Amino acid sequence: MPESAIVLNAAAIQRALTRIAHEITERNEGGADVVLVGIQRGGVPLAEKLAALLAGIWGGAVSSGSLDVSMHRDDLDQRAAPNIHPTVIPFDVTGKTVVLVDDVLFSGRTIRAAMDTLNDFGRPKNIQLAVLIDRGHRELPVKADFVGKNVPTSLAEKVRVRVGEAGVEDEVVLERP
């Protein structure tokens, strides 16, 4: 039976997202040309929540999309073919400030793939990265601009993020084998 500990509960997740929203506001004054793109799957509900928070701060709708990075991964021939989820970017990213949103930052490979995927849609003015959890163990020179919580982990541990699922409380859990 794996041991597990709650890292963030629903209220703490909400507080972390609110803080990230304010940090995004600080970095991008006025919010003109800021769009959010959630990475499938964990980043998508977080991007939607952040977009709603930012819309409250800036007083106008903030666009949010979703990005599937499977086709740009570097480990495609090392594992079973992944399920592909929809990529929906209903706006032009060229010239925009794109805030990529993911649930957990780990090796950094997903973010590398996400930036490559994004380039197929246009040329953003700049790309920033927001993650709910940074668990360390980077394999690439990737750094998040906005972090909900830094959680030191061992490689054997798993971080499970549950946000926006029907019928269950939002939470982040650290599982030890």
Next chain:
Amino acid sequence: MSWQRQHLLDIESLTAEEILTVLDTARAFKAVGERAIKKVPALRGKTVVNLFIEPSTRTRTSFELSEQRLSADIINFTAEASSLKKGETLKDTAKNLEALNIDFIVIRHSAAGAAHFLARVLNAHVINAGDGAHEHPTQALLDAFTIRERKGKIEGLNVTILGDILFSRVARSNIWALTKLGAKVTLCGPATLVPRTFEEMGCRVTHHLDDALRDADIIHLLRIQHERQRKSMFPSINEYTQLFGLNKARLAQTKPDSLVMHPGPINRGVEIDSDIADSDRSLILEQVTNGIAVRMAVLFLVNGGKGPQEIAAS
């Protein structure tokens, strides 16, 4: 994830879930084809050989474009240019290709079972692009994709396949795919080309066109394959058109939302009226567009799963 296969050899051995996995994956690849940059690096550094021992233009170009959009490197072999003309066996040709460290072989061959044979003797991923009168799996998958996209579902639909069933690998693959996905399949054509034995595959067989068309949601036409036929299968092309050709009067008697499909190449004025082929009831060109997405999905899926452990073990 419901796809663990290294090859795509036929539809017969696939489960409904595996077929749906291909269709769902293809939907994502169709979106790639609509982007400004229509290329993804999923097969970067992989080499694909298109081994087309039997002539083919549309399937080969469709595969080529799919491979290019996945960033693969491509070698094309045709019957005329290959050493098979000089007497080399298929196995030797394939072994020679494998010695070049290729990753995928897409094979079209006039002998049924050619793709299965290669999958047994090679380590490369094998994709069947049509083997004799046996199967043409990617065609059936793109047809199923097209039907699902236009009708929203496949289960419960009445699909009539009309024409030269006996010599058609497209028909066989389609029958497998559609019956597995819950469609009711009716076969129709001259008795010599649509024998009753097909009822064993779970279809209805009729030799009366009106009976076959009445309840059809999808009318799937097949070309008369002159190259595979003996002359005695039916008296004349003209008589075939009279009895089984799809014309406006016949289409008018079907359901108002019935749709017409054809794997191509079409023979205008033989199995299909020219006006119908160009009408908004025709899905023929959508089938061509969807062929790219489906073939990209198949290449993408068979590429997965070969983990470092498996490579080390083989």
